[in-house]
Amino acid sequence: MDIAEALGLFIFAIISYNIALLYGTVGEILNEKAGSLNLGVEGIMAVGGMGGYLIGCSTDSMFAALLGAFIVGGLCGLLFAFLTVTLQANQNVIGLTITTFGLAVYFFIGRGLGDKFPKLADSPSFQNAFKAVDMGALSDIPVIGKALFSQSPLVYLAIAIAIVAGVFLKRTKAGLRVRAVGENPGAADSAGINITAVKYTNIICGTGIMGLGGLYLSLYMGGSFEGSATWTNGLGWIAIALVIFANWKPIAAIFGTLIFGLFFTLDTSKLVLIDAMPFLSFLSKIPTELYSALPFIITAIVLIISSVRKHKNNNEPSAIGLNYFREER
Amino acid sequence: MSEFAVQLKNITKTFGSVVANNKVDLNVRKGEILALLGENGSGKTTLMNMLSGIYRPDKGQIFIDGTKVYIDSPEDAKKLGIGMIHQHFKLIEKFTAADNIWLGIEDEPFDLKDKFRHVDSLYPCENLDKAALRKQKMRRLSVKTKLCFSALNYKIVNYFRTAFLNGSRFDKVNKVAHDFGFDLDSRKKVCDMAVSEKQTLEIVKVLYYGANILVLDEPTAVLTVQEIEKLFSILRKMKEKGCAIIIITHKLNEVLEISDRVTVLRKGENVGTIVTKDADEQLLTELMVGEKVDLKIECEKTDFDETLLKVQNLTVQNSEGTNAIDDVSFELRSGEILGVAGISGCGQKELCESIAGLCPVKSGSIMYGNENIAGKHPLDIINMGISMSFIPEDRLGMGLAGSMNVADNMILKTYRNAKGFMPKSFLYPFVDRKNAKALANKVVEELEVSTPDVDKIPVRRLSGGNVQKVLLGREIEGNPRVIITAYPVRGLDINSSYCIYDILNREKRKGTGVLFVGEDLDVMLALCDRILVLCHGKVMGIVKHNQSTKEDLGLMMTGTGYDEIYKDEVKEEAVTNG
Numbered sequence: 001m002d003i004a005e006a007l008g009l010f011i012f013a014i015i016s017y018n019i020a021l022l023y024g025t026v027g028e029i030l031n032e033k034a035g036s037l038n039l040g041v042e043g044i045m046a047v048g049g050m051g052g053y054l055i056g057c058s059t060d061s062m063f064a065a066l067l068g069a070f071i072v073g074g075l076c077g078l079l080f081a082f083l084t085v086t087l088q089a090n091q092n093v094i095g096l097t098i099t100t101f102g103l104a105v106y107f108f109i110g111r112g113l114g115d116k117f118p119k120l121a122d123s124p125s126f127q128n129a130f131k132a133v134d135m136g137a138l139s140d141i142p143v144i145g146k147a148l149f150s151q152s153p154l155v156y157l158a159i160a161i162a163i164v165a166g167v168f169l170k171r172t173k174a175g176l177r178v179r180a181v182g183e184n185p186g187a188a189d190s191a192g193i194n195i196t197a198v199k200y201t202n203i204i205c206g207t208g209i210m211g212l213g214g215l216y217l218s219l220y221m222g223g224s225f226e227g228s229a230t231w232t233n234g235l236g237w238i239a240i241a242l243v244i245f246a247n248w249k250p251i252a253a254i255f256g257t258l259i260f261g262l263f264f265t266l267d268t269s270k271l272v273l274i275d276a277m278p279f280l281s282f283l284s285k286i287p288t289e290l291y292s293a294l295p296f297i298i299t300a301i302v303l304i305i306s307s308v309r310k311h312k313n314n315n316e317p318s319a320i321g322l323n324y325f326r327e328e329r
Numbered sequence: 330m331s332e333f334a335v336q337l338k339n340i341t342k343t344f345g346s347v348v349a350n351n352k353v354d355l356n357v358r359k360g361e362i363l364a365l366l367g368e369n370g371s372g373k374t375t376l377m378n379m380l381s382g383i384y385r386p387d388k389g390q391i392f393i394d395g396t397k398v399y400i401d402s403p404e405d406a407k408k409l410g411i412g413m414i415h416q417h418f419k420l421i422e423k424f425t426a427a428d429n430i431w432l433g434i435e436d437e438p439f440d441l442k443d444k445f446r447h448v449d450s451l452y453p454c455e456n457l458d459k460a461a462l463r464k465q466k467m468r469r470l471s472v473k474t475k476l477c478f479s480a481l482n483y484k485i486v487n488y489f490r491t492a493f494l495n496g497s498r499f500d501k502v503n504k505v506a507h508d509f510g511f512d513l514d515s516r517k518k519v520c521d522m523a524v525s526e527k528q529t530l531e532i533v534k535v536l537y538y539g540a541n542i543l544v545l546d547e548p549t550a551v552l553t554v555q556e557i558e559k560l561f562s563i564l565r566k567m568k569e570k571g572c573a574i575i576i577i578t579h580k581l582n583e584v585l586e587i588s589d590r591v592t593v594l595r596k597g598e599n600v601g602t603i604v605t606k607d608a609d610e611q612l613l614t615e616l617m618v619g620e621k622v623d624l625k626i627e628c629e630k631t632d633f634d635e636t637l638l639k640v641q642n643l644t645v646q647n648s649e650g651t652n653a654i655d656d657v658s659f660e661l662r663s664g665e666i667l668g669v670a671g672i673s674g675c676g677q678k679e680l681c682e683s684i685a686g687l688c689p690v691k692s693g694s695i696m697y698g699n700e701n702i703a704g705k706h707p708l709d710i711i712n713m714g715i716s717m718s719f720i721p722e723d724r725l726g727m728g729l730a731g732s733m734n735v736a737d738n739m740i741l742k743t744y745r746n747a748k749g750f751m752p753k754s755f756l757y758p759f760v761d762r763k764n765a766k767a768l769a770n771k772v773v774e775e776l777e778v779s780t781p782d783v784d785k786i787p788v789r790r791l792s793g794g795n796v797q798k799v800l801l802g803r804e805i806e807g808n809p810r811v812i813i814t815a816y817p818v819r820g821l822d823i824n825s826s827y828c829i830y831d832i833l834n835r836e837k838r839k840g841t842g843v844l845f846v847g848e849d850l851d852v853m854l855a856l857c858d859r860i861l862v863l864c865h866g867k868v869m870g871i872v873k874h875n876q877s878t879k880e881d882l883g884l885m886m887t888g889t890g891y892d893e894i895y896k897d898e899v900k901e902e903a904v905t906n907g
Contacts, residue, residue: 172492173431180421180432187419190381191433191534192404318422326383326402 004143006276010269011147015155017220018261020045020232022158023213024239025246025253026165027073030206032243033169034199035182037321038080039095041210042236043102048073048211049231050106053218057118062129065215073211074204076102081203085196088323103230110225120223130154130219154216159254161209166251178202182317185324195324210236234296241299244306248315263298267291331395334359334542334573335380335411340389342375346781349375351597352389357542357573362564364588364605365577368617368822370779370792372597373577374416377544380575381413382406393542407433412535413544418527420519427502427515430534431494441480448472506533510566525556532563543567543574549583550819553672554883561587579822581610593617618824626830626855628874629838633664637811637842638684643693643703645679645866653679655866656693661811666833666843668857668874670850672886676866677846681813684844686710697811728800731789735780735799736762736769738788742803772802776832794825801832812836815846830856850879864888870895 024041031038038044052069056062080098083089110117120127130152138149169175180188181198189195217231242260246253270283270291337355341348349372357363367373378384380391382403391398393409400406406413420429452469454462499515506513511533519527528548535543543564549557564574564587578584584591585605592602593616600616615621638661647653653676661667669677682688684695686707695703702710729738740760762784769783776798780791788796797817804812812833818826833843833856847853853860854874862869862885870891872881881894 171494173434173494174492176424176428176432176494180424183421183423184419187421187429188432190383190403190413190415190419191429192402192407192435192538193432194404 003276006272008143008145008147009272010265011144012151013269014258014261014265015147016151018257018264019151019155019158020213020217020220021235021239021242021260022162022253022257023216024210024236025242025257026158026162026250027206027208027210027213028239028243029169029246029248029250029253030165030178030202030209031077032320033182033248033317034178034202035185035317035319035322035324036080036084036199036203037091037095038077038098038203038207039092039240040076040080040098040102040207041239042230042232042234043099043106044073044076044207044210045102045214045217045232045236045239046106046230047076047102047214048207049214049216049218050109052211052215053223054109054118056126056215057120057123057223060123060126062126065126066212069211069215070208071211073214074208076211077204077207078200080207081200084323085199085203088325091321091323099236106230107227111227113225117225118223120219152216152219154212154219157212158216161212162250162254165209166249169250179317182319185319185322189324189326210239213239238295238299241303244316245302248317260295260298263294266294331392332358333392334361334394335575336392336395337376337380338390338392340376340379340386340391342372342379342384342386348597350379350386353594353597353599355592355599356602357575359541359573360568360571361590362568362574362576362588364584364591365575365594366579366581366584366591366613366617367594368824369794371594371617371822373594374546375597376594377413377546377575377577380406380411380542380544382411407538407540409542410540411542411544412538412540414528414531414535414546414548416546416550418531420527420530422520423518425499425516425518426513426522426530426533427499428494429519429530430502430515430537431498433534433538441476444476444480445473448476502533502537505537509533509536510563524551525553525559528552528560541572543572545574545576547577547579549578549580557583581613581823584608584613585610595619614823617822626827626852627834628666628856628858629834631664631838631840633662633840635663635840637661637663637697638844639694639696640684641694641696643680643683643695644691645676645683645688646691647679652691653866654683657863657866657868658693659861659868659871661842661844663810663840663842664837665858666837666845666856668853668860669844669846669863670848670853670860670882670886671863675863675886677815677863679866680863681815681844681846684813729788729796732787734769734785734787735773735778735783736765737784738799739768739772739803739806740765742807768806772799772806776802777828778802794821794828797821797825797829798832801829805832805836808839809836809841811842811844813844813846816848817845818852819848826852850882854879854882862886862891 024045027044028038028041048069051072052065055068056065059065076098080094083094084091132150132152135149139145141149167175169179177188177193178198180191180193181195185195188198213235214232217235221231238260242253242256245260246256266283267288270280274280274284333356335355335357337353340350340353340355342350353372353376355363355365355376365373365377375384379386380400382400382405385401391400393411398405398409400409400411421432424432448469452465452472454465454469457465502515503513506515511529513526513529513533517526519530522530528551532543545564548560552560561583564576568574576587585608588605590602590604591608591613593600593613595617600619603612603616640660641658643654643657644652645654655676657676657680659667669680671677679688683690683703686702686705686709690703693703694701730741733741740762766784772778773780773783778791778795778798780786780795788799791799801814801817814833817829817833821829830852833845837843845853845857847857854877857874859871859873860877860882861871862882864886865888869885869888872885872891884894885891
């Protein structure tokens, strides 16, 4: 195997596994930009993925699966929005509760179905809709051809969503209002913006997108349910860190995903890399446990650096995590 | 059409058991400036917040232009043409000026109902026989259907036309601001703006939304003399255009200068409305307070002659690395009030904080007796036996814990002391609430703080004057030798202000040295024994209160040296001295 091929495989693996992270991150950015710190990403991705997968298998349709994942994720968001916006509960507590709740529902359904858990192979058109596309000449470009132009359609959907979300937040009037709510709800309120509506919409859309990320993971894992681990496997938590790393910009999150993904994929791809580039043989000497810990170590480092470094163009919404009550003095 | 732009009738608003407004009536004519006057906590802001949709009245009616209205949200108020400029600006710091305005702009509605009515009038149905009526109705229906399609088309086109932000918004905002006669840089971010610019932006914002009823909540509290003049000329211009303006302020001279009529609130009730021409400061104060008030500040001579604090060549850097305090030397004697005057941001904050040990000192010394306290930890300064009470300018941010009650705020400072509270943290690890409550009650009683209860109500619910009294009370309770206080009367009404001056004078008589950072030069000339003038961190001079004028101080604040102003006197002194 030559170097170009190995690198191509490596980049392919980085994108194809970690794109779920992008769904989670963009969803969380939409939440946080409206001032809601939603810590339920992990749970919402798990339960959204489970819902979408089951619906996809029973209808044998990718469209139904996407819709289902979005709705199931959105329902979790509706719950979060009702508790934090309408009932003014603490966002951190509710977010963590939703994670616990989502994971519990995930295991409840998965274990409850037991042997009856649907297999992806039984729903051929659903399975095929996930398969990598072939863009002809583009896919034949060395190194990046397969990695960039022969991915599953859901990969391109994620990138499209990120770009649309980025343009929405930065360039549209509605996006301006969302940012206003996240920065200073009092000011937005006095300018006549309906805070509740903006928050509900953003939370529900954001969590719906997280649900899509869960669906992506379920398909990536081939729909195999294991009683011990979730499909998300901690990705939801990393998405929250990635939001900070990407400075609350959805388009920057695309690149952030690739950088974070590098560390996720290093373990599984190291043999391919060593095969083509023998000077990387030190990679195999690092214990596997360290590889599994690596993404989380990187996350911790990123969080430390970004909280120490406070530059002027920090995009963090000022009113993040704070509930707004008009008559509060 | 009505003579009055705004009429409030019988407005009552309560928060729990506290009655903020009790059966208040208020009228504002078009093209009139009404001043709303009252002490802290008299319900002025609450009343205006009901007009701007922040609160809803419990009882009573609001009429705008003679029509009864219900204002449920700021959105409703905006639609009715009410624009409120809040004391704490409602602006988004990270946005540009244009974006701050743009986020509240409504899309132009396509008024289908109005168009339908027009169609009905074009195709009348009266006095027609059955067949003709049917024909006419069919015609109506077909035109209306077409209208519906064009409305949909308009909506879609308009959406794509207005949904995206483009550069033209900056020019539009600049143009509108210019048309109203304002100078505004619409591309500037709010966080880079000075206070007066922010205020201009707030005014442009509400005018842009089409407000013809303006409510300004203490607009002059943070402005300089020149900026206030500019604001007033703007308000007069608005008045000429027929706007109704309500202005809340504490400063009586401003009320007399700008307003046409004054409505005075006391304890949530309207105690009278007078035409400004017939009013004077004494009358307004009496109405406000309800009794005769002596508007004189005393500055008596004391017999103490001891140097408490000797600051020598002090240099302090701010967070950006420039010298906020540059080679400052002065002495604070016992039994005197030393004023510190200067344009805001000229190093007052750094001076206070470096003496209190909150801000690192670059060079120079601060001698207290024979000890240099420069650069020591605040706790060390306290432990060295130096009783120094620091009253920060940010009352709730630095001085008190807003969500804790009065008694608990007392413990914050005294929990280390042996007297009554915890002598040693190990021996008595529990907080002594009983003594704290006793102390809180003592402070409340001595300084006449108005609070329903010392250990139930969080401090932030108290009005500004009472918060300041609690803070001052806590600091003087430890019998300090030195009190440092910054803007102690900012945002306070007359009665509370005079109460604070009295407390400071009382301390002065006990032999305490008071460092008083202030902004009102008239007050400083009357209250302080000596006044130190800062300009960009440098001392321009220290003057005696009875040997200077407001104009001299103003000149020194803007950078003219003491020697230049008092050239002649200095020469004379030199001649007489030999």
